[in-house]
Amino acid sequence: MRQRFLRLSPIRWSVIALAVALILVAWQQVLAAGQGLVARDMEGAGGTPLRYLAPEGASGAPGVIVAHGFAGSKQLMYGFGYGLARAGYGVMLLDFDGHGAARERLDPAGDALQRNLAAAYTLLVAQPEIDPARIALLGHSMGSGAVMTAAIDLSEQYEATVAVSPTGAAVTPDTPHNLLLMAGSLEPQFLGNARSLLAQAGGASDDVSGGVGRALVEVPNVEHITILFSRVAHQAALDWLNRVFEGPGAEVAADRRMAWFGVHLGGWLLLWLALSPVFSAGAEQAPPVVRRRPWWSWLGLPMGTVAAALLLFLAGRVIDVSRLGGLLVGGALGLWFLVLGVVWLLSGFRPPRPVVSEVLWGLLLFGLLWLAFGVMAQITWLPWLLIPERLARWPFVAAAVLPWLLAAALAQHRARPAARLGWWLLQSAVIVAGLGLTLILSPDLFFIFLLLPLFPLILGLVAIAGAALDRPWAAALGGALFWGWILVAVFPLA
Template identity: 35%
Template structure:
């Protein structure tokens, strides 16, 4: 049977891959094996989603959760369910870092509240559901207001108040703890090497924690603060340190000792929501991929035009230069410098690839299934976005848009779409995917040498993970490349644009 031959089984048509000769029996075997893999992928995805949902349901067990607001600051309060003894509880206010939210610091509430603490998780200026623009003054003002609020709660012990902060939040708790010497203890996690670390006199009973794989300038300055203890957590980086058991052990034991607190339960719940979130995310993606594989017919891959390979690779090498120029030009054009640079860099790279594709003649692509409607692209985008955003929002951080600058999502999505479209236009699959990933690599390098915002070095791995998720769905979709671009653009742009704060001018 020639490569264009079709085998029909049960009303379905399976096309043998390009260049393969199949007898009807071999075609049936190939079809059955493909369907079996698709069904197993779908079944595994559903099982993982179910496990993740069960994990989320169990994550709140033993906790009483309330919402409150202090001026523009939304916060959640966590207490143990068993509150029968009526004694005043020690209080811990946990401050998130740049591009984080109170939801990102939820593991500390899961650990400390179950140990008998009253824990407050605020969304500080420009983050989460807080509409205020981010400035250092706004951070300190809001954090001090939250401390006053929780101190006045009926079940709070005003003499036993502690602060815990990460990154930007670590600098804030050092400043606020130094200004208010009635705060009994402070834990600074991954504080940066800035002026906040040299505040004198520093906060009382300061514990410094940082990850062994933190970037340069993180973790050194704890010693400069006059910290009573400094701990390096092995095998973790700037975000992973929040979910390390060692971080939670050190924090809990430090607060227990300084605040003279005997924990009701010796609980460490560092990964109580991270694991269900990961299971739900992976399960959702496998479910989408399995469903697409069930509906997909095999198509031929376009051969790589080796005669023009040097020109194509040259275009991929030149694209980051043009992207860097565009990124620098747009750094301050959007409400956040990181989204401004990202928009310029990705759009510049995509435009360079698209122009190169127009100048270099491509061999004809093999036929792909026809697009029946624009609704197919929209549906794939919505489903893929939901599969990524919902687990991240429930299990990790706040990615629900708030405030007046939600339109940044659309701008960044257009830039991501330009990069994907340029790569697909220049190179056939799977070379296009390799080009997209290769063009992401210069971003952290540019940030480390000062040619891009420094925070980009920390979120570049997240951007690459999101792009890999899109490429996995694209590989399974078996549809025209342009039909998958809306899904990829939103999958990358939505989480990145929403978590980055709006900076004060």
């Protein structure tokens, strides 16, 4: 191994140096977002995980409770949290039951969301920097409905409400106080909801001093997820709250944390590719491991997506597939990939038996992906460190996606870069189309639609990292452990 490192070319050593520099600069930039702020992690009544942000030295500051949407977390709302905190607000972010670090399961039919908001309110008004008479709510998607409902039921507690990508609530011309609705131009369903809510609330009004201010902001060129990172959205929320609380005008700094997250991820991939001769040494001399029928094996990919969609549809006639495996939607998605993978493998592949060395290489690949993608995600947008209840589900979800990733690795074994690019494009198109068919047949899984843009990106990340090894079982195992971790981290506990 040491000799392999010594034989790396000067160009590769230069790339390694560049990669390390990118990783370090990205960390410096992301950590800078919290400079000048007080940050406290705490737990509210019922075990609600909370994170509090406020300017250092603040006193008598207005407070804002920031609530995420379905399959979100307090990390996903950091863009609003940091922007408001830097502008002088005390911000309490929370994980609803079933989400992020919360150990309680989500019961969509219960009152868990209101209980979580009440826990956040209790601790927010107890913070020394906060003026308890000036409190507002901000929520996204599922969280928007929760905060609007709380502001209607407890109108004496909340002076303003910001509903981002709103769902629904029993708003009136008088309640909630000072309602700002916001939706992206690329999410027509939620934009339509916002327009209906504005009409139901009595139409636009500038009377914030009377508590009946109403407004709608259409945020350009964003959809359901990217609106959370939009400077226009952050500025609109701050401007509205400053009008209500008579705060000074302020400009929100552009939230570039996700751009630096991309730089960090790119740095790790560069490092991995630059070291690929060390990892792949010997693999190119080994005989090919793929034995497949030469012309119809690729048909297993679209056939598998159709079979998966039909199976979930039929299973949904008997059971609630949206709660499979104790994960809302995530368990059904794991089953979908399992069916896809089994059908694709049976279409013509004969996988070799895995050997210990392949398992070890797969664990190394997973370690790379876990560090490159997840460690910075924990402080930017995704709760990556799994609580025990999620960790217990991880091996099963990883096992479910393994056949699909093994078939993909066998199909691309010893392929040239152009062919691998073609496979990525084909897989991305077929999987997105197959999931679209699934949503038509099983509307209860609609949330998957909002995540469709992420599938090609994650698939590309796993494909690039696996190509550096070109060991099918190693690529499949490392990718499966990584995909399983993501699915378990994202979807709520049922």
